[in-house]
Amino acid sequence: MGKLVYLYGIIPEGHEIGEIWDSEKSAIEGEGLPYIEDFGGLAAVVTEVSEEEFGETAMEENSNNTAWIQEKAFHHHEALLELQRHTTVLPMKFGTIFESVESLKQMIEDKEDHLQHTLQTLEGKEEWNVKAYINPKTFYERVAEANENVKAKREEIEQMSKGRQYLEKKKLDKFIEEEMFKDQEKKAEEMHDRLAGYSEDSERKKNWKKDVTGREDEMALNSAYLVKSDDLESFLDQIRDMEKEKEEDGWLIEATGPWPAYHFATMEE
Amino acid sequence: MAVSDPYENKDIALIDILDTVLYKGVAIQGDLVISIAGIDLVYVDLKILIAAVETLAEAREKEIASIKFDEEREALERATED
Numbered sequence: 001m002g003k004l005v006y007l008y009g010i011i012p013e014g015h016e017i018g019e020i021w022d023s024e025k026s027a028i029e030g031e032g033l034p035y036i037e038d039f040g041g042l043a044a045v046v047t048e049v050s051e052e053e054f055g056e057t058a059m060e061e062n063s064n065n066t067a068w069i070q071e072k073a074f075h076h077h078e079a080l081l082e083l084q085r086h087t088t089v090l091p092m093k094f095g096t097i098f099e100s101v102e103s104l105k106q107m108i109e110d111k112e113d114h115l116q117h118t119l120q121t122l123e124g125k126e127e128w129n130v131k132a133y134i135n136p137k138t139f140y141e142r143v144a145e146a147n148e149n150v151k152a153k154r155e156e157i158e159q160m161s162k163g164r165q166y167l168e169k170k171k172l173d174k175f176i177e178e179e180m181f182k183d184q185e186k187k188a189e190e191m192h193d194r195l196a197g198y199s200e201d202s203e204r205k206k207n208w209k210k211d212v213t214g215r216e217d218e219m220a221l222n223s224a225y226l227v228k229s230d231d232l233e234s235f236l237d238q239i240r241d242m243e244k245e246k247e248e249d250g251w252l253i254e255a256t257g258p259w260p261a262y263h264f265a266t267m268e269e
Numbered sequence: 270m271a272v273s274d275p276y277e278n279k280d281i282a283l284i285d286i287l288d289t290v291l292y293k294g295v296a297i298q299g300d301l302v303i304s305i306a307g308i309d310l311v312y313v314d315l316k317i318l319i320a321a322v323e324t325l326a327e328a329r330e331k332e333i334a335s336i337k338f339d340e341e342r343e344a345l346e347r348a349t350e351d
Contacts, residue, residue: 010295070287077290093294129285212284256285262293 004054005098008045008079009260010090010108010115013038020045020086021079028075029053037101039108042115045083046104054097063095080260088123090115091260111267118265125200125226127264128257130239132191132221133213134184138250143180150176187251188221191242198235199225203263217252224263 006028011020017036027034027047034047052058062068076094083089098104108115144150153175157168196202207219227235236255243253 069291070283073287073290077286080290091290091294093292094290096295129289208284256282259289260294262289265295267295 002051002055003048004051005101005104006047006049006054007092007096007098007104008034008047008076009083009092010119011036011043011045011083011087012119013041013043015043015087017045020083022082025078025082028072028079034079037104039105039112042108042112042119044104044108045079045089046101049097059095059097077260084258084260088119089260090119090122090265091262093262114267121200122226122261122265124230125228125261125264126232126258127224127261128227128232128235128255129224129259130191130195130221130256131219131223131254132188133215133217133252133254134220135217135250135252136180138248139184140176140180142249143183144176147176147179147183149179184218184220187246187249191221191253192223194238194242195223195225195235198231198238199227201226201264217250220251221253224259226261226264 015036017033021033023033026032029047029049032047034045037044037046053062062072073094080089080091084091098107150172153172157165157172160168192202192204202223202225204221204223207222210216210218213219225235239253239255243251246253
């Protein structure tokens, strides 16, 4: 069975593997360390893998194996975390494998301008991920007492005949709930815009449902930001302030980072 | 606010990392194996990976309310040592 080339990421030329890789950590397969292939200006952090484990058929099988995916995907992530501590890195998606160094070289030559450009764009910047959660109970109560549309609706009901009041009050719960979802999304969008204002680039992702997060509260914001290292303190200050402002309304905000720039290293020209 | 590196003990760190490294990062080409102009790429099928993340979510639902990332890492390290 043949050998394939596993690509972790692309970095600027001129690094030794020893300075950017934790020597205690072996490559994704086998005992040795990965190595660097220089392609004039750009360099690739790669390791040889076997077709038995990383070939097409093997990958199809292995990708059904959650334990395997976890182990290998974590390895990939940890490796990129280490790389980005030492240099600017274009992180590959987990499972980017070439048939040979020659085919990797060809890809890099084909995409050289774009890869160079992206690498330059990422220099001096960090990816931070932000998630905001909402406690539906607290937020519901807050909306029920403070939302202007709910207030107006209540006043409207007061003016009605007793019989209609009874019916309308029964529907009020549903009305408050709808207003709550609108407010939640509006606030999440405001937070995102505010943070995007302190970032060079941003991406809002889909919120995860409770069966994925395993949490009691609801995810309201799931996003990634590319922040200049110089702006990081101001960026994090925004989050601290927002949390203070919104805590009483049942919001919780979490920031993690720096991440390898997974969300901002793209191949789209 | 919780500011931390991605290794901190977070309930959702595990899924966050998987979700990110499986779906984000430089995607050179699409799904599975692509053979264009002599470049052969093996690519994990996204649909299968979605299933993997869902399975993970289900498993954690059943077992424990939260997965401690450090424990996961230790378990992984042990698994790799064997």
